[in-house]
Amino acid sequence: MPDATPLPLRRPPERQQDAPRATLVAPRVPRATLVRLPDQWMVGQRRLVEMPYGLEAIATLKGALSNTGQLPASGNQLGDTYRVGDHFWVWLTAPGAARPSWIDP
DSSP: OOOOOOOOOOOOOOOOOOOOOOOOOOOOOOOOOOOOEEEEOOTTTTTEEEEESOEEEEEEEEEEEESSSGSOOOOOOOOEEETTTTTTEEEOOOOOOOOSSEEEO
16 A cells, blocks of 8 residues: 655745846937938949949930830830939840840849
């Protein structure tokens, strides 16, 4: 027959003090500052531009368009450039391409 003596009761461990609660802190993010561009690129002006693959080209600004769907598909000359939003699109032949297309440098 098993021993009928009760097991000693264990006391729960002492309760530790509560840890401090996290507080929300606003990060200090530097604000953007406006800078003045050296000069404006005017329609008809030519500039040296660097393409994404390191090739430099002479680009002639033709004007500004509201979207890329308005970029002319024909009648372009190499270096023709249009501004669409904050991007400039240049009519060039990319390395390895058979014919020119609009490239966003």
